[in-house]
Amino acid sequence: MHDLSISQAIARTVLKEARDQKAKEILSIEIEIGELTFLNPEQVRFWLKEIFKESMAEKAEVHIKKVYPQIKCQDCHWRGRMNIKDDPLYHTYFFIPKCPKCGSSSLKIEKGRECKVRKIRVRL
Numbered sequence: 001m002h003d004l005s006i007s008q009a010i011a012r013t014v015l016k017e018a019r020d021q022k023a024k025e026i027l028s029i030e031i032e033i034g035e036l037t038f039l040n041p042e043q044v045r046f047w048l049k050e051i052f053k054e055s056m057a058e059k060a061e062v063h064i065k066k067v068y069p070q071i072k073c074q075d076c077h078w079r080g081r082m083n084i085k086d087d088p089l090y091h092t093y094f095f096i097p098k099c100p101k102c103g104s105s106s107l108k109i110e111k112g113r114e115c116k117v118r119k120i121r122v123r124l
Helices: 002-020 042-049 088-095
Strands: 025-034 061-067 072-073 079-081 106-110 117-123
Touching: 002 042, 002 088, 002 117, 042 061, 042 117
Parallel strands: 025 061
Antiparallel strands: 025 117, 072 079, 072 106
16 A cells, blocks of 8 residues: 555646646656665556546656665765665564664665656646
């Protein structure tokens, strides 16, 4: 259900912006989804296609770019990419990020939690 509610919010944003710009049709949408959102890009794409049926975005191409997590350790100052297991059980119960260099859990997440509509291409 997480994927559905986020997809609904994305669709509302896209359709509102297109209406505000007096668009006749939405041709394509570019979205960035961070891995730490634990959204499934294929599910988001599926739900957007369903939500957009019979709207000005019905034929829109949906492009999704995955944003990999970037972290910085507050203790040893290591900075780099965090690897995430693709396992819902892990995300729900066992996800405790730690620095790969020193093992600290005092981390600053710099990238990977975003879900952004980057570009909407329309026909006016």
